Amino acid sequence: MTILLGSIADDYTGASDLANTLTKNGLRTVQTVGIPDPSLPLPDVDAVVVSLKIRSVAAQEAVAAAGTAERWLRGRGAMHVLYKICSTFDSTDQGNIGPVTEALAEAAGGGTVLVTPAFPETGRTVYLGHLFVNGQPLDESPLKDHPLNPMHDANLVRVMASQSRGAIGLIDLPAVAGGPDAVKARLDALRAEGAGAAIADAVFESDLETLGEVALRTPVSIGASGLGLGLARALVRSGRVPSTVNTTADAIRPVGGHAAVIAGSCSSATLRQIAIAEQAMPVLRLDPERLLTAASDEISAALSWAGERMEAGPIVIAASTTPEAVSDLQSRYGREISGRAIEAATSAIAAELVARGVRRLVVAGGETSGATVDMLGIPAFLIGPEIAPGVPMLRTIGNSQGEMLVTLKSGNFGGDDFFATALAMMR
Ligand SMILES: Nc1ncnc2c1ncn2[C@@H]1O[C@H](COP(=O)(O)OP(=O)(O)OP(=O)(O)O)[C@@H](O)[C@H]1O
Numbered sequence: 001m002t003i004l005l006g007s008i009a010d011d012y013t014g015a016s017d018l019a020n021t022l023t024k025n026g027l028r029t030v031q032t033v034g035i036p037d038p039s040l041p042l043p044d045v046d047a048v049v050v051s052l053k054i055r056s057v058a059a060q061e062a063v064a065a066a067g068t069a070e071r072w073l074r075g076r077g078a079m080h081v082l083y084k085i086c087s088t089f090d091s092t093d094q095g096n097i098g099p100v101t102e103a104l105a106e107a108a109g110g111g112t113v114l115v116t117p118a119f120p121e122t123g124r125t126v127y128l129g130h131l132f133v134n135g136q137p138l139d140e141s142p143l144k145d146h147p148l149n150p151m152h153d154a155n156l157v158r159v160m161a162s163q164s165r166g167a168i169g170l171i172d173l174p175a176v177a178g179g180p181d182a183v184k185a186r187l188d189a190l191r192a193e194g195a196g197a198a199i200a201d202a203v204f205e206s207d208l209e210t211l212g213e214v215a216l217r218t219p220v221s222i223g224a225s226g227l228g229l230g231l232a233r234a235l236v237r238s239g240r241v242p243s244t245v246n247t248t249a250d251a252i253r254p255v256g257g258h259a260a261v262i263a264g265s266c267s268s269a270t271l272r273q274i275a276i277a278e279q280a281m282p283v284l285r286l287d288p289e290r291l292l293t294a295a296s297d298e299i300s301a302a303l304s305w306a307g308e309r310m311e312a313g314p315i316v317i318a319a320s321t322t323p324e325a326v327s328d329l330q331s332r333y334g335r336e337i338s339g340r341a342i343e344a345a346t347s348a349i350a351a352e353l354v355a356r357g358v359r360r361l362v363v364a365g366g367e368t369s370g371a372t373v374d375m376l377g378i379p380a381f382l383i384g385p386e387i388a389p390g391v392p393m394l395r396t397i398g399n400s401q402g403e404m405l406v407t408l409k410s411g412n413f414g415g416d417d418f419f420a421t422a423l424a425m426m427r
């Protein structure tokens with residue numbers, strides 16, 4: 001398998017979001033979970049998105065894992081590697097966007113790396129280096145209350161600089177509007193000034209087409225699905241993509257079995273989606289404190305609740321709660337400890353549901369999805385049709401439990417009736 005584009009995603013929902021965008025824009029794409037075993041039968045594709053779970057881990061761990069994935073992708077022919085970060089720039093105070101960017105740039109021989117989390121289709125735009133989420137500055141958006149990575153600064157030049165050793169520049173909207181040559185000239189000027197990376201403004205898809213064109217002339221870029229769109233369109237325009245066959249066809253064959261939703265995202269979008277689902281299907285709200293203090297009892301109770309309802313139709317099990325309740329729990333048990341314990345519990349519930357016949361599974365939240373997919377041991381996914389912007393239906397490849405349809409929903413994505421919409425498509 002020789003690929004045109006390689007990507008390393010810092011979480012699993014982000015990986016499926018990017019894989020969806022690349023597929024929609026003409027690249028045959030597969031999503032792997034980590035580096036696949038050489039014996040895994042992967043289809044012939046133009047792009048591989050390697051999903052990692054490195055958004056909130058220690059920076060050195062993230063750097064090491066991203067480096068291994070980069071070498072694997074280069075070894076498969078990738079001329080360009082996109083490090084897929086969250087469109088809301090979710091990161092810890094130490095990174096990991098800055099340290100991973102510097103390591104990938106160094107591995108590729110230096111240069112100023114183009115960075116933009118803009119994804120206009122989902123309301124993420126960047127202007128003068130400031131990130132807006134559905135029109136609100138990042139630090140005034142619901143991301144200020146994120147359970148693991150609360151974002152308190154919309155100025156990405158400043159955020160990235162605080163995580164980096166080198167200087168961070170800005171490619172402003174007038175430069176982007178000037179087209180690829182103007183952006184390239186600005187990037188070269190920043191390189192001469194010694195900037196290690198540059199935040200690029202982007203408000204419209206046309207801006208991302210320009211940035212994709214320039215990024216493709218460099219070995220590494222950092223961004224969300226918007227930059228993926230730009231790179232995919234630039235590759236297709238370059239004539240290097242073989243005429244595409246419909247790769248989503250295979251992904252939609254029905255699998256049958258029971259259906260369930262597991263939610264660990266506490267985003268405002270997911271909280272609304274759970275409230276709407278309550279009107280249409282059984283919803284169990286887990287007791288988050290018991291998941292920390294009496295996990296096996298709470299898990300057993302959830303499984304017997306599910307056992308009584310699964311035959312009749314889809315069920316929802318959620319740990320998700322309001323920002324106030326999250327911060328109350330975290331103040332008593334610690335942020336990291338609560339998050340990881342709840343992920344362990346929700347993934348244990350998901351694995352047991354699969355053991356009892358669930359074959360159609362929706363997971364809400366990036367960390368929650370990572371823990372669940374790892375617990376299930378799923379090695380890779382084919383990319384199916386889009387359910388909502390940034391969220392495709394996935395079909396497992398090489399799954400030891402048998403074929404499953406899976407949806408990994410980024411916390412903030414999807415309309416209010418997302419769960420019913422997804423389950424109606426997953427047959
Ligand atoms: N009731 C709760 N109290 C405290 N933490 C919780 C609670 N419910 C879930 N969590 C934790 O909050 C975190 C949510 O992160 P996750 O990445 O799953 O969602 P998200 O950030 O909204 O999604 P995305 O990364 O896709 O944007 C997880 O670590 C999860 O275990």
Ligand SMILES: O=C(O)[C@@H](O)C(=O)CO
Nearest residue numbers: 014017086087224366410
């Ligand atoms: O870019 C996004 O917002 C998502 O794909 C994501 O990474 C959420 O975890």
